Amino acid sequence: MPTNKKIPSKKESSQSKNGVQKPETSRKSQDDKTTSEGHCPESQPAILSTEDIETVNEVSKLSIAHEIIVNQNFVVEENYLPQGSLENKFVETMCNAFWDHLKNQLSSTPPDFSCALELINNIKQILVSLLLPRQNHLRNEIEEALDMDLLKQETEHGALDVPHLSNYILNLMALMCAPVRDEAVQKLESIKDPVQLLRGITQVLDLMKMDMINYTIKSIRPYLLEHSIEYERAKFQELLDKQPEQRIHLFLKSCLIHGMQESLLDVPGGLLFIEPELAELGWKFVNLMHHNQQVYNPYYAEILTNIISS
Template sequence: MPDVKENKPSKDPGDGGCGSLKPQTPGQNEEDKSGRKDSPPHLMDTVNEVSKLSIAHEIVMNHDFHMEEKVLPPNSLEGKVKETMHNAFWDHLKEQLSATPPDFTCALELLKEIKEILVSLLLPRQNRLRSEIEEALDMDLRKQEAEHGALDVSHLSKYILNMMTLLCAPVRDEAVQKLENITEPVQLLRGIFQVLGLMKMDMVNYTIQSLRPHLQEHSIQYERAKFQELLDNQPSLLDRTTKWLTQAAADLTTPPPTSPDTSDSSSVACPSPNEAANNSVPLNPTMVLSQGFLNLLLWDPENEEFPETLLMDRSRLQELESQLHQLTILASVLLVASSFSGNVLFGSPQFVDKLKRITKALTEEFNSRPEEAMLTVSEQVSQEIHQSLKSMGLAALSSDNTTSLIGQLQNIAKKENCVRSVIDQRIRLFLKCCLVLGVQRSLLDLPGGLTLIEAELAELGQKFVNLTHHNQQVFGPYYTDILKTLIPPAQGLETKVESL
């Protein structure tokens, strides 16, 4: 894969020369707090291996993964410094080219880098174009021309533009065409560099797409091998994973908590304590792993003891946790609303979809302002039910029912709300079934109150299953070794372990 570089000239203004203007890599020649100029070689090797592993894992797990240029906020200090240094460099180049006789020092450095970029954009089979670029931008020849004051920067810029037209992706055609209208040499070179930076990013993303099938085919073996290399250097690398699975096993052998508080006026009954699990079943690896993965959807963000084997998916799991929370609120609203408006309204897919859109839009800020969000939701939902009943010629809700509806919807803001607790419990039960039975089979027997969010549950369940399945394939041997110490042989570990 080509190296990903920041899309800017690899030179910054400074003294009169250009070779000294290349920026340093972050941290280069900087001393750490202990006074050492460089990190220990084994530490740098570990960082590099983790970086490679993370990129490969991200490409496999995220089909939308692509590289983007880092865009700094224009008013940020870093953005202002970057812009100032870039402007200084291009002003310096303009001064050199305008001098009598012209100074081509920076221009030669610039042309050399442009040549390297153009060559990097070529595919292996494009040998003719490679030879053409090598000849047109022969730096030894161009240096001789510069020494005699005969370097034609404008002519070379036009050649570079023609080559960019051949090599750019269709999405960059317009940007390249705009460059053809620029006549001022330095402004043109600056524009060329900007567009070449975008073309480099296009090539990186093309390479990623090309590599994805190969990585998917070999990712399990690759990730496991890389993790083993890290484990060989750091024997304690599975300590947090062991704690995670130990806790999961303990959760399955601990009596479940009491039912959610039923003190509010919800008309929905709470499940019995044993509805979501049957503690009489002996422990097995599948149960422990399923419980462990479900526990990750309740992980305290302040808890740094996250299992090592899942660190690369921590952000993905946090996103799934957020989606689960959003679905809990959505399903709770729909369940309460349906208990007041009956089957007539909720038999209409259009009405249900409208309530979903309203609720999703109004609960975007739920985490930071739950009471305010649910107050608005209660008002909008009750109004929508009233208008829909009226338009269908049905009797409107009584004043008492409207007040009760609004009150129950507002109570969803409370964590201990019975409806919310029931829905959360049932969604987690659904996800647990997905891990054991698969998504499609789990959708055939949805717990009560979840049928209205079936499509959303299917999407959430599939993401969760894909993530857990990949990690079980990669780290299965490590999980097996840990589980052997947690589950007594008499409980059937030997016959179940292969399911990992």
């Protein structure tokens, strides 16, 4: 591909005394080169630490718990991507690629069961996660029927019976699903193609997971309503213990500048749940500062000035 060559200006084509051309390299051109080769700090995405990610997750849990408390109609619903959208096309392409790959593996001679084995293991984990704590007998049955070590041995001998396993999983789903999913499970029983059947199983299992989440929400809502204040305060205190926030420093600085009474009238956002604890901390902090000011006066005036201006 041809490149565009820069036509040298009169100044750039000036020569030295020995006749050798001496092009001038401006500082701007060097900066441009540096910019083109590197990356502007402003354009780089922020990198979250593990602690930041954990904090975001905890805040999300707290927000969901609060929504459950204030919204009696709160439920988890299916996430439908807009038809024809880029996200929808991407998800469909990736899903079709996976199921096509599984079909090719099972159709090969001899069959390759590696992908099917991994899929069955994932289905097993989902089924176990849908069990209630008291369903130990059914849990043991699933562990025995879908023993992954035993199934792996069967794949090594080319004897993994995928249709049989799929039918067993269907029977479990019919036993475990909510009544609203009975029709969806029954429709799966008429699918003969093993790959399409497994695909349908995973789709209905996603719905069953959603049903279990909503059942859990319904079960814990009375408890959250009864203990909402204590729960939210405790969870927020956990966040503060894990990652002290700048807002506490701002509050303490406000106590020094404006006094405790005025600072308590304007508590920084996100700290209302711990206002009593914050007030106690503020009084102790102010008393300590006053004590230190008496002990270290006149040097303390400069120290306070540095703290307030920081």
